Amino acid sequence: MRPYSIGAFIQICRVNGNKQIHIVVLGAGFGGLTFCQNFHHPDVRITVVDRTNHHLFQPLLYQVAACGLAAPDIAQPIRAILSNRPDVTVLFNQVVGFEIAQKQVLLEKGQLAYDYLVVALGGQTGYFGHPEWERFAPGLKTLDDALRIRSSILLAFERAENATDPAEHDQLMTIVIVGGGPTGVELAGAFAELTRTVLNRDFRHIDPTQARIILIEGSSTVLSHLPPDLSASAQRQLEALGVEVRNNLHVKNIRAGEVELGNGKIIRAGNILWAAGVSATPLTRQLGVELDKAGRVKVNPDLSLPGHPEAFVVGDMALVLGENGKPVPGVSPAAMQMGRHVAQIIQVEINARAKPASRPAFKYWDKGTMATIGRSAAVAWVGKFKFSGRLAWLAWLFIHLIFLVGFRNRLAVLLQWAYSYFSFKRSARIITYLPPAPAAEPRP
Amino acid sequence: MRPYSIGAFIQICRVNGNKQIHIVVLGAGFGGLTFCQNFHHPDVRITVVDRTNHHLFQPLLYQVAACGLAAPDIAQPIRAILSNRPDVTVLFNQVVGFEIAQKQVLLEKGQLAYDYLVVALGGQTGYFGHPEWERFAPGLKTLDDALRIRSSILLAFERAENATDPAEHDQLMTIVIVGGGPTGVELAGAFAELTRTVLNRDFRHIDPTQARIILIEGSSTVLSHLPPDLSASAQRQLEALGVEVRNNLHVKNIRAGEVELGNGKIIRAGNILWAAGVSATPLTRQLGVELDKAGRVKVNPDLSLPGHPEAFVVGDMALVLGENGKPVPGVSPAAMQMGRHVAQIIQVEINARAKPASRPAFKYWDKGTMATIGRSAAVAWVGKFKFSGRLAWLAWLFIHLIFLVGFRNRLAVLLQWAYSYFSFKRSARIITYLPPAPAAEPRP
Numbered sequence: 001m002r003p004y005s006i007g008a009f010i011q012i013c014r015v016n017g018n019k020q021i022h023i024v025v026l027g028a029g030f031g032g033l034t035f036c037q038n039f040h041h042p043d044v045r046i047t048v049v050d051r052t053n054h055h056l057f058q059p060l061l062y063q064v065a066a067c068g069l070a071a072p073d074i075a076q077p078i079r080a081i082l083s084n085r086p087d088v089t090v091l092f093n094q095v096v097g098f099e100i101a102q103k104q105v106l107l108e109k110g111q112l113a114y115d116y117l118v119v120a121l122g123g124q125t126g127y128f129g130h131p132e133w134e135r136f137a138p139g140l141k142t143l144d145d146a147l148r149i150r151s152s153i154l155l156a157f158e159r160a161e162n163a164t165d166p167a168e169h170d171q172l173m174t175i176v177i178v179g180g181g182p183t184g185v186e187l188a189g190a191f192a193e194l195t196r197t198v199l200n201r202d203f204r205h206i207d208p209t210q211a212r213i214i215l216i217e218g219s220s221t222v223l224s225h226l227p228p229d230l231s232a233s234a235q236r237q238l239e240a241l242g243v244e245v246r247n248n249l250h251v252k253n254i255r256a257g258e259v260e261l262g263n264g265k266i267i268r269a270g271n272i273l274w275a276a277g278v279s280a281t282p283l284t285r286q287l288g289v290e291l292d293k294a295g296r297v298k299v300n301p302d303l304s305l306p307g308h309p310e311a312f313v314v315g316d317m318a319l320v321l322g323e324n325g326k327p328v329p330g331v332s333p334a335a336m337q338m339g340r341h342v343a344q345i346i347q348v349e350i351n352a353r354a355k356p357a358s359r360p361a362f363k364y365w366d367k368g369t370m371a372t373i374g375r376s377a378a379v380a381w382v383g384k385f386k387f388s389g390r391l392a393w394l395a396w397l398f399i400h401l402i403f404l405v406g407f408r409n410r411l412a413v414l415l416q417w418a419y420s421y422f423s424f425k426r427s428a429r430i431i432t433y434l435p436p437a438p439a440a441e442p443r444p
Numbered sequence: 445m446r447p448y449s450i451g452a453f454i455q456i457c458r459v460n461g462n463k464q465i466h467i468v469v470l471g472a473g474f475g476g477l478t479f480c481q482n483f484h485h486p487d488v489r490i491t492v493v494d495r496t497n498h499h500l501f502q503p504l505l506y507q508v509a510a511c512g513l514a515a516p517d518i519a520q521p522i523r524a525i526l527s528n529r530p531d532v533t534v535l536f537n538q539v540v541g542f543e544i545a546q547k548q549v550l551l552e553k554g555q556l557a558y559d560y561l562v563v564a565l566g567g568q569t570g571y572f573g574h575p576e577w578e579r580f581a582p583g584l585k586t587l588d589d590a591l592r593i594r595s596s597i598l599l600a601f602e603r604a605e606n607a608t609d610p611a612e613h614d615q616l617m618t619i620v621i622v623g624g625g626p627t628g629v630e631l632a633g634a635f636a637e638l639t640r641t642v643l644n645r646d647f648r649h650i651d652p653t654q655a656r657i658i659l660i661e662g663s664s665t666v667l668s669h670l671p672p673d674l675s676a677s678a679q680r681q682l683e684a685l686g687v688e689v690r691n692n693l694h695v696k697n698i699r700a701g702e703v704e705l706g707n708g709k710i711i712r713a714g715n716i717l718w719a720a721g722v723s724a725t726p727l728t729r730q731l732g733v734e735l736d737k738a739g740r741v742k743v744n745p746d747l748s749l750p751g752h753p754e755a756f757v758v759g760d761m762a763l764v765l766g767e768n769g770k771p772v773p774g775v776s777p778a779a780m781q782m783g784r785h786v787a788q789i790i791q792v793e794i795n796a797r798a799k800p801a802s803r804p805a806f807k808y809w810d811k812g813t814m815a816t817i818g819r820s821a822a823v824a825w826v827g828k829f830k831f832s833g834r835l836a837w838l839a840w841l842f843i844h845l846i847f848l849v850g851f852r853n854r855l856a857v858l859l860q861w862a863y864s865y866f867s868f869k870r871s872a873r874i875i876t877y878l879p880p881a882p883a884a885e886p887r888p
């Protein structure tokens with residue numbers, strides 16, 4: 001296949017569409033997609049750029065890693081979601097740079113000129129200045145990450161079944177998860193369940209219920225964004241499932257198959273997963289504005305880029321303060337609210353055919369926080385109400401089903417969950433091709 | 445992770461289990477699995493070896509390639525299927541050789557001694573002496589093959605959407621399928637439907653309904669194993685879906701992105717798929733017995749290896765004649781019947797504690813043949829009855845659901861099919877990591 005270019009295509013678009021306003025949306029996650037779904041204007045055409053062909057329901061990504069769901073259950077083709085929007089063009093392409101002053105975005109193949117820009121590229125796994133750890137402790141941000149982790153975990157048990165050296169057996173039977181935030185807690189709970197209730201009868205030489213799931217958290221508690229009693233409940237629920245929770249512990253170094261802790265101890269593990277940090281894409285450095293240390297963009301209260309009212313940043317990349325004075329968290333409801341906010345601002349301006357004197361500031365409506373730990377085990381914090389255990393789990397289940405994009409997925413996932421719940425089985429325990437670690441991963 | 449060995453483990457097994465008879469089953473496809481499910485004896489332990497961790501419902505593999513089903517819908521963990529059989533040990537390992545005289549099988553890691561051997565390793569894509577074509581025209585035998593094809597087909601449309609060169613556009617919009625047997629027909633029909641009814645509204649610059657699906661068949665008809673009227677019906681149904689069927693055409697050469705035909709013409713295509721041949725694994729050469737040109741083993745009428753009554757070959761690897769004097773076809777019902785036959789022979793011999801004077805010959809019961817072409821389009825031939833169109837399709841649907849291993853999968857697949865049927869949507873249109881072509885594929 002020869003290389004191709006979209007440069008000419010964009011030129012053609014400009015010539016044909018020069019009376020139209022062009023909005024470029026970078027990223028089809030919750031922020032970018034919600035923007036599109038809330039923006040309709042006959043004089044505007046929208047181009048959505050994403051480096052994958054699917055919108056990912058990221059809150060359930062850990063279920064793919066833990067063999068609970070199949071990849072297509074939590075991913076919908078972006079083109080399918082937007083197929084009824086002839087005003088929207090989807091580009092399968094990667095953003096490589098910004099020329100904000102020239103109102104241009106540079107793509108891997110070609111470039112795009114815009115009248116309005118919505119940057120919604122989300123986050124990536126952050127290693128606190130230790131990118132070399134990524135090879136040994138993958139993070140969980142994409143479907144490929146999840147499929148790679150799924151294969152790697154299952155493979156470790158297969159190898160343990162055949163291991164004759166007790167030290168090797170113990171290493172393969174250990175999973176270390178670094179970071180006690182929602183992702184780390186959900187992964188630890190899901191792997192504890194996988195080993196205790198699903199794999200427990202499958203092997204003849206190892207006992208998967210003896211697998212060690214170690215959750216390492218730097219602060220004094222898991223889920224430190226929740227009230228202390230809920231954090232404590234989450235920890236108790238994790239421990240009841242068999243997870244070893246180690247608080248107040250830092251990671252000093254990570255090498256192939258081992259984690260060196262701040263206290264000098266070394267844990268050898270067949271799988272080490274990194275759930276300790278998220279950072280914005282390094283591309284934010286090209287925006288020429290102030291960033292926080294995680295690379296998030298300090299946006300104006302209306303979510304626009306300082307000095308560039310035509311450019312907005314939404315979702316996990318945006319650093320904006322909520323009414324409580326704290327940064328709005330990097331969660332999907334916040335991204336969706338931001339997408340809707342920017343859609344309203346641009347819609348009003350285009351209808352008014354002039355820039356209004358002032359724009360409304362973004363207000364985050366915190367609908368509550370929840371994290372699931374396992375079968376009938378979860379914590380939820382909604383307004384003044386705190387739940388844990390079965391009630392929180394049912395609330396979590398209900399809300400995640402409601403928000404799953406696409407009818408098929410919702411039904412398939414419900415069915416899958418019901419089956420797993422009543423049968424103690426998980427059907428996605430498939431080792432497929434094990435892609436190389438991210439360092440060696442080429443862009444398709 | 446350090447290398448490991450199961451040599452020591454097998455030594456231990458022998459010492460502990462030296463009073464037991466040991467049956468080694470190579471391959472957990474339809475043949476190997478049916479053997480295990482039909483063999484129970486308190487004095488016997490069974491070891492099943494497979495190079496994947498899952499049993500694959502191969503008749504539906506084309507649905508994964510064509511975005512209709514998710515990988516876990518058609519794959520079940522071998523360990524899960526056999527988890528209630530403490531007498532069965534599953535080894536995730538690869539067969540690398542045979543020492544039939546010493547009653548030993550050589551594995552990638554270690555070796556296994558047996559009292560009885562059941563070889564059920566199935567087939568692989570055969571290129572008629574042109575292994576170099578595999579890179580450019582992948583076949584469809586494993587889940588990884590299907591996922592690779594799925595990503596590659598979707599990627600071609602993404603590239604066509606951005607292509608400015610008309611020749612490149614036309615190439616990317618062309619899919620060539622070599623071989624008009626059941627797999628080729630099913631793939632052609634499924635891709636025709638994908639482009640005509642699923643992707644049709646998703647793009648802004650290309651028209652997926654104009655994609656060319658070219659099916660190349662060397663003989664005078666597709667599905668040449670069926671009666672002529674059914675073959676003709678299949679061809680008409682394919683053409684109604686938009687497939688270009690080219691009979692009596694041979695492939696002379698395959699290069700990157702192009703097929704050179706026997707008539708000297710060249711077809712340029714973004715995707716070339718090979719469905720023209722299946723051959724047994726080259727390991728059969730080590731069995732020291734006569735093979736046919738596809739590498740199949742000429743077994744005795746009881747399915748044992750000539751000169752080695754303790755070793756049997758079942759499934760696609762076995763060449764045995766049916767009552768009509770023709771070779772039993774390489775289909776899953778035949779493999780299952782062979783697995784059951786060998787289970788009965790061994791069971792009788794162990795119960796009798798002596799070799800009987802003679803063993804029953806394998807008799808193939810042909811339950812009929814069917815191939816699906818698309819929505820309400822199929823052909824079926826059962827005994828004296830021939831069906832085509834909707835009735836054949838419903839029969840196909842029903843039978844494939846009945847035989848899908850595992851309750852979850854059956855329900856999930858039914859739901860998925862019902863949804864696809866009524867909505868004209870397919871949800872597994874996900875481009876994941878594109879593994880390298882088979883030539884470069886490492887064993888996990």
